[in-house]
Amino acid sequence: MAALAQPSQVYQACSGVATPMGALRFDNAEHRAWYVRFWTGDCAGTHSFCLPGSPDWMTTVTYVAQHAAPAQRAALINRTCRLGQVIGMEWARDSHIKRISLKDLRAFSDILRRTPDVNTALNDIAAKVAALLARPRLGG
Numbered sequence: 001m002a003a004l005a006q007p008s009q010v011y012q013a014c015s016g017v018a019t020p021m022g023a024l025r026f027d028n029a030e031h032r033a034w035y036v037r038f039w040t041g042d043c044a045g046t047h048s049f050c051l052p053g054s055p056d057w058m059t060t061v062t063y064v065a066q067h068a069a070p071a072q073r074a075a076l077i078n079r080t081c082r083l084g085q086v087i088g089m090e091w092a093r094d095s096h097i098k099r100i101s102l103k104d105l106r107a108f109s110d111i112l113r114r115t116p117d118v119n120t121a122l123n124d125i126a127a128k129v130a131a132l133l134a135r136p137r138l139g140g
Contacts, residue, residue, distance in 0.1 A: 013061050014081030027093060034092035055105055057084040068118045076118055083122065087129055097137045104132060
């Protein structure tokens with residue numbers, strides 16, 4: 001089994017914006033491993049079925065950097081990093097209690113790619129995330 005990605009490898013472009021992994025509180029080692037998967041596409045440390053690669057949030061950060069207007073680029077990258085941390089912490093939780101699913105991640109990606117303005121897309125995604133997080137947990 002490959003070693004878990006180091007915290008510095010998880011955020012890359014988000015260092016200084018996202019809370020460092022060492023300061024985050026994970027439910028357990030599996031939650032941490034799936035959080036790394038969310039950011040990097042690396043399945044190391046997961047104990048259930050996992051397909052490595054895309055989608056991963058660093059691809060989303062890269063997409064925003066490539067499609068944001070130059071004057072907004074830094075602010076939108078920072079916003080994407082912060083949004084990714086919220087989404088990733090929830091998506092990485094045990095499937096019985098998480099409120100953000102793989103289907104939701106795909107919908108967020110579709111919104112980002114279909115919406116001509118990156119800021120508008122991030123507004124739409126943030127609103128959907130807030131609505132999902134407002135729902136009660138199913139278990140846990």
